[in-house]
Amino acid sequence: MKIRFASTKAAHKIRLAKFSDFDRLLRLVAAYYRFDSIAFDERVTGRALRRLLSNKSFGRIWVIEWEGTLVGYMVLTFNYDLEYGGLEGLVTDLFVARRFRRKGLGALMMATARNFCRRRGISAIELQVTRHNRATQVFYRALGFKALDRIVMSLDIRPDFFALNAK
Numbered sequence: 001m002k003i004r005f006a007s008t009k010a011a012h013k014i015r016l017a018k019f020s021d022f023d024r025l026l027r028l029v030a031a032y033y034r035f036d037s038i039a040f041d042e043r044v045t046g047r048a049l050r051r052l053l054s055n056k057s058f059g060r061i062w063v064i065e066w067e068g069t070l071v072g073y074m075v076l077t078f079n080y081d082l083e084y085g086g087l088e089g090l091v092t093d094l095f096v097a098r099r100f101r102r103k104g105l106g107a108l109m110m111a112t113a114r115n116f117c118r119r120r121g122i123s124a125i126e127l128q129v130t131r132h133n134r135a136t137q138v139f140y141r142a143l144g145f146k147a148l149d150r151i152v153m154s155l156d157i158r159p160d161f162f163a164l165n166a167k
């Protein structure tokens, strides 16, 4: 499927996030977590965001600026998987504020991730999307992503988390 990038030309700018974006970025992360029903702890997520902004070996964050306002962001981190011959990119977060959707910005962000990975010899990009989020699945399929016949499993191994849930 061909995707249009119309009407975004003059107004938007996609750039790497800077430390000075922290407060605005954390608000966007909170909005995305709300959207995807992910528990948001400002202290925990804020600390992780700070570490990611200051350590490029973990990954990169891009933001979309629209006339000076941040209206979206994307987080790409790195994973090492023999299946993909080494490093793969993980898009852990992608969010465009509601008013700015369907203008081609999400596709531009994903093209940014793709170019970045290609330049570094990374051969695959992986991501997770919730089963009920059909619109976003359409979006990713339009970009060429395919669903794998696998189940995502995860285990929270924080000692305090285990203690809380074992009671």
Ligand SMILES: CC(C)(COP(=O)(O)OP(=O)(O)OC[C@H]1O[C@@H](n2cnc3c(N)ncnc32)[C@H](O)[C@@H]1OP(=O)(O)O)[C@@H](O)C(=O)NCCC(=O)NCCS
Pocket: 001, 003, 004, 032, 035, 093, 094, 095, 096, 097, 100, 101, 102, 103, 104, 105, 106, 107, 108, 127, 128, 129, 130, 133, 135, 136, 138, 139, 140, 142
């Ligand atoms: C998913 C998301 C990032 C897409 O961003 P966007 O800027 O709206 O997407 P684009 O405008 O680049 O869409 C490109 C193409 O994808 C498809 N698409 C995008 N959103 C769609 C929707 N809601 N329904 C159907 N198709 C859609 C269309 O083919 C679209 O092209 P078109 O507008 O010319 O028809 C955005 O909707 C969003 O932030 N959603 C909430 C958060 C979310 O789900 N994040 C992903 C978590 S895994």
